[in-house]
Amino acid sequence: MSALLNLHGVHAFYGAAHILHGLGLHVDAGERVALIGRNGVGKTTVVNTILGLAQMRAGDIQFGGVTIQRPRPYIAAQHGIVVVPQGRRIVANLTVEENLHLGAATGRKGPWTVPEIYKLFPILQERAHTPGTALSGGQQQMLAVGRALIANPSLILLDEPTEGLAPVIVDQLADIFNQVAAQGTALLLIEQNMSLVVRVAHRYLAMAKGAVVAEGPVENSRECLKDIERHVMV
Numbered sequence: 001m002s003a004l005l006n007l008h009g010v011h012a013f014y015g016a017a018h019i020l021h022g023l024g025l026h027v028d029a030g031e032r033v034a035l036i037g038r039n040g041v042g043k044t045t046v047v048n049t050i051l052g053l054a055q056m057r058a059g060d061i062q063f064g065g066v067t068i069q070r071p072r073p074y075i076a077a078q079h080g081i082v083v084v085p086q087g088r089r090i091v092a093n094l095t096v097e098e099n100l101h102l103g104a105a106t107g108r109k110g111p112w113t114v115p116e117i118y119k120l121f122p123i124l125q126e127r128a129h130t131p132g133t134a135l136s137g138g139q140q141q142m143l144a145v146g147r148a149l150i151a152n153p154s155l156i157l158l159d160e161p162t163e164g165l166a167p168v169i170v171d172q173l174a175d176i177f178n179q180v181a182a183q184g185t186a187l188l189l190i191e192q193n194m195s196l197v198v199r200v201a202h203r204y205l206a207m208a209k210g211a212v213v214a215e216g217p218v219e220n221s222r223e224c225l226k227d228i229e230r231h232v233m234v
């Protein structure tokens with residue numbers, strides 16, 4: 001079976017700035033992969049390249065075994081790949097429910113519907129008619145995750161989903177990510193919080209200077225946590 005997502009020898013740029021240097025990675029169906037590395041190594045640029053927001057000048061990208069010449073967000077969505085972007089990006093003048101409908105409109109049909117999202121995040125139902133930006137940071141992140149799920153993806157790319165959130169919210173999101181993964185959705189989790197990585201991921205990829213430089217299995221143990229943390233120490 002071909003990988004849901006496969007990047008091979010990718011060189012990506014913002015204008016003249018050369019950010020990814022021959023990056024390779026793959027995520028298979030149902031996998032839980034963490035992408036780690038210190039600030040500025042190019043983790044978000046991996047996401048931006050998959051969405052066509054950074055320019056790929058060499059290498060190749062495949063979605064579900066299909067080579068994608070010019071990646072675009074809608075092409076990723078058509079192949080069941082959706083992104084929860086860094087910084088959440090809730091549409092400011094839409095309510096919670098309108099934000100969810102927007103996610104549904106750009107995605108695929110499947111088991112995730114507005115009522116199912118409300119079962120997962122009851123607080124979103126309570127706040128259904130509130131403008132997205134009137135939510136707390138944690139609620140906005142739940143909405144961003146709900147908006148991704150409702151597109152019925154086979155792979156969700158989560159770019160630092162717990163950045164700046166209180167530990168109790170991080171715990172809640174970790175449970176949600178595990179539930180979603182248990183239902184068969186693959187995750188690529190970009191994360192600086194290594195305790196979250198060991199709770200959710202089964203494999204890690206460590207980046208340095210625009211390339212994947214190490215990878216290995218993730219176990220929920222203190223030894224594994226220490227081992228992985230070495231890759232993100234400044």
Ligand SMILES: Nc1ncnc2c1ncn2[C@@H]1O[C@H](COP(=O)(O)OP(=O)(O)O)[C@@H](O)[C@H]1O
Nearest residue numbers: 014017019037038039040041042043044045046
């Ligand atoms: N739009 C942009 N134009 C030029 N350089 C950028 C742009 N966005 C990010 N960069 C640079 O690309 C590098 C990688 O950034 P990024 O992918 O955001 O790293 P990470 O997500 O790992 O923190 C950094 O040096 C950053 O300054």
Ligand SMILES: [Mg+2]
Nearest residue numbers: 043044045086
């Ligand atoms: Mg980033």
